[in-house]
Amino acid sequence: MNATVETACCPPLTQSALSEPAATRLAEVFAVLADPVRLRLFSLIASAPGGTCACDVVELVNRSQPTVSHHLKVLHEGGLVTRERRGRWIWYQAHPAALADAASLLDCC
Amino acid sequence: MNATVETACCPPLTQSALSEPAATRLAEVFAVLADPVRLRLFSLIASAPGGTCACDVVELVNRSQPTVSHHLKVLHEGGLVTRERRGRWIWYQAHPAALADAASLLDCC
DNA sequence: CTTGTAGATCGATGTTCATCAATATAGACT
DNA sequence: AGTCTATATTGATGAACATCGATCTACAAG
Numbered sequence: 001m002n003a004t005v006e007t008a009c010c011p012p013l014t015q016s017a018l019s020e021p022a023a024t025r026l027a028e029v030f031a032v033l034a035d036p037v038r039l040r041l042f043s044l045i046a047s048a049p050g051g052t053c054a055c056d057v058v059e060l061v062n063r064s065q066p067t068v069s070h071h072l073k074v075l076h077e078g079g080l081v082t083r084e085r086r087g088r089w090i091w092y093q094a095h096p097a098a099l100a101d102a103a104s105l106l107d108c109c
Numbered sequence: 110m111n112a113t114v115e116t117a118c119c120p121p122l123t124q125s126a127l128s129e130p131a132a133t134r135l136a137e138v139f140a141v142l143a144d145p146v147r148l149r150l151f152s153l154i155a156s157a158p159g160g161t162c163a164c165d166v167v168e169l170v171n172r173s174q175p176t177v178s179h180h181l182k183v184l185h186e187g188g189l190v191t192r193e194r195r196g197r198w199i200w201y202q203a204h205p206a207a208l209a210d211a212a213s214l215l216d217c218c
Numbered sequence: 219c220t221t222g223t224a225g226a227t228c229g230a231t232g233t234t235c236a237t238c239a240a241t242a243t244a245g246a247c248t
Numbered sequence: 249a250g251t252c253t254a255t256a257t258t259g260a261t262g263a264a265c266a267t268c269g270a271t272c273t274a275c276a277a278g
Contacts, residue, residue, distance in 0.1 A: 015156055034140035036135075037137040039135055042122065047125050
């Protein structure tokens, strides 16, 4: 995956019917966001200036380390976060382009 | 359900960490949108001026009548569409308030 | 009241997914 | 090399969900 929604820009969801492929792709983006743990992880990463170390978020969301690793992978594959290794740790940063695509469909554009 | 996201307005997802209840509620909204059939149904309803009759959309999305009925129920319970009976038929109209709440979290506010 | 039609509900099925324990990998430091 | 720590992967399990056929309900018109 790891892509943005190239079909997302204009017109928004309320102005013309979605094609089946566009609906399928957009639904994948929303599916990434359709989990409370992933939403919290993303907001933690996005709201921290400079990003967040994976080591810090495990305890914040009350899930096991494998579960958090799984959700971070989903966020990364969905293109919502970038990952970078720094020594022993891996730092995540928000990559809001995919979000902006989704948001453009929801209202503005 | 059938509610808007009362906790959604300000600040957006990228500026402060979500609380667990807010994340749970917002994830429910995204889960409603995380299905291609529902996205197409919503865009069909929202893009038709005056709304759409349920009788018209079954064939448009290539699913059985019970499946379409199920998805329309999910959209309605999620507050994304309103329903109104007109004689034998039921008309759906987009109710974009919940969408706007979600969009406000994704970017603007 | 009967018939026909629109839509919802029920029950079953196969699939997807969140979760965790156990294990593996990978880097840093001695 | 060996050890410690951070993260990923594997495998299993239970729950949620999309789907459909069959059936039920609700309304309108004879």
